[in-house]
Amino acid sequence: MTASLPRQAAPPDEPRRPAENPRHRIERRAITLLIIGLLIGVPAGYLVISANQSRSSGKDKEAKYSATGLTPGWPSKVQRRLYQVIVPHPADPIAYYETNNWKTSRLYVQFRTNQAGLDSFLGAMGVRRDQLEKDDITIGARDRKVSGWRFTGPGPWSGLTHAQKNPAPTQDVVVNTSDPEYPMVYVVSRTVP
Numbered sequence: 001m002t003a004s005l006p007r008q009a010a011p012p013d014e015p016r017r018p019a020e021n022p023r024h025r026i027e028r029r030a031i032t033l034l035i036i037g038l039l040i041g042v043p044a045g046y047l048v049i050s051a052n053q054s055r056s057s058g059k060d061k062e063a064k065y066s067a068t069g070l071t072p073g074w075p076s077k078v079q080r081r082l083y084q085v086i087v088p089h090p091a092d093p094i095a096y097y098e099t100n101n102w103k104t105s106r107l108y109v110q111f112r113t114n115q116a117g118l119d120s121f122l123g124a125m126g127v128r129r130d131q132l133e134k135d136d137i138t139i140g141a142r143d144r145k146v147s148g149w150r151f152t153g154p155g156p157w158s159g160l161t162h163a164q165k166n167p168a169p170t171q172d173v174v175v176n177t178s179d180p181e182y183p184m185v186y187v188v189s190r191t192v193p
Contacts, residue, residue, distance in 0.1 A: 084169050090113060100193075114181060118183050134157075138160060138172040155178060161173075173185065
């Protein structure tokens with residue numbers, strides 16, 4: 001058993017605290033409630049906002065990566081740099097599609113440009129316009145099926161393959177000059193990861 005200790009009296013020189021008035025007690029409790037509300041509310045609000053942003057981002061990525069054909073718009077800068085497809089200015093309508101697997105990654109891009117834009121595009125690849133072979137459809141049947149391209153319209157059609165040593169990409173280019181002022185360009189750039 002433990003012995004109970006006697007209570008110690010307050011020192012005689014310490015003044016006694018005055019009783020708290022009701023107004024002060026209400027203010028103190030209101031401030032305490034406000035602090036508790038902020039400590040709970042701010043993180044909860046942050047979590048709700050973060051969850052909504054994450055959900056939206058996931059839906060955007062899902063739509064992007066579930067695409068099964070050419071998507072209107074520019075490929076990202078990272079894609080253009082990785083696949084070495086420099087889309088010239090001016091260019092429209094631009095569409096692209098990317099496929100990836102364990103063996104080969106491909107970027108499909110199509111755009112219409114002017115004569116200077118075609119020269120700029122080919123020059124960025126390190127080739128010249130006179131290297132385009134007339135009536136040479138260099139994009140294979142598999143890539144045409146994936147992209148949905150059919151090179152059967154009015155021509156003339158010309159193409160080239162710009163082969164590079166791995167890991168640099170190899171590009172197959174087909175150009176339709178049925179409108180000589182605004183040629184249509186089709187590119188498949190493939191790289192082995």
